[in-house]
Amino acid sequence: MSFVVDASIVAAWLLPDESNELAEYARLAMKSEDALAPDLLLHEIRNILVIAERRNRVTADGAASLLAGLRKVPLIIVEMKDDHGILQLAREHRLSGYDATYLALAVAQDTALVTLDRKLGAAARVAGLKTFG
Numbered sequence: 001m002s003f004v005v006d007a008s009i010v011a012a013w014l015l016p017d018e019s020n021e022l023a024e025y026a027r028l029a030m031k032s033e034d035a036l037a038p039d040l041l042l043h044e045i046r047n048i049l050v051i052a053e054r055r056n057r058v059t060a061d062g063a064a065s066l067l068a069g070l071r072k073v074p075l076i077i078v079e080m081k082d083d084h085g086i087l088q089l090a091r092e093h094r095l096s097g098y099d100a101t102y103l104a105l106a107v108a109q110d111t112a113l114v115t116l117d118r119k120l121g122a123a124a125r126v127a128g129l130k131t132f133g
Contacts, residue, residue: 002034003132004106005075006099007044008116010037013073014045014066017057026114026132030074036109038080038101045070078105093123103127 005026012023026035049063058066080086080101089107090100099120106113106124112132113124 001111001130002036002076002109003029003112003114004036004038004102004109005041006037006102006113006115006117006120007041007048009114010041010045010070010075011048012116014049014070015052015057016062020116022114022116022132029132034076035074036076036078036105036111038105039077040080040098040101041075041077042070044098080105082108089123089127093119093126095120095123099123 003026009023009026012018012020013027029035046067049058049066052058053060053063082104086097086100086104089095089103090097093100093103095103099117102113102115102120103123106129107127112130113120114132115121115124
């Protein structure tokens with residue numbers, strides 16, 4: 001079975017001062033299952049790393065290294081073009097357009113959405129998505 005990861009999960013993989021059991025479980029699951037993410041993920045991770053750098057959580061070189069390491073992770077990046085569907089999910093679940101994009105991918109793939117975001121997780125449950133793990 002495949003699953004969709006959002007930026008909160010990937011940030012927990014990357015940032016040295018963050019760890020999370022669910023994120024680690026997802027990372028290990030990639031050995032036997034396909035992990036998917038919308039193309040939005042890379043933009044969000046760049047932003048997370050810039051903010052982490054500003055807050056002295058990582059250095060500039062560290063941020064570059066973490067981003068390079070992410071490109072080696074076996075994530076399947078999916079281009080998201082269903083503007084209408086994403087906007088509809090955002091309205092229906094009162095999500096940002098960003099979060100609705102992750103939800104839209106999970107709905108389209110009929111698979112689990114792995115997130116540390118409570119509101120997005122609740123929307124995934126309401127949408128009837130499979131539970132991860």
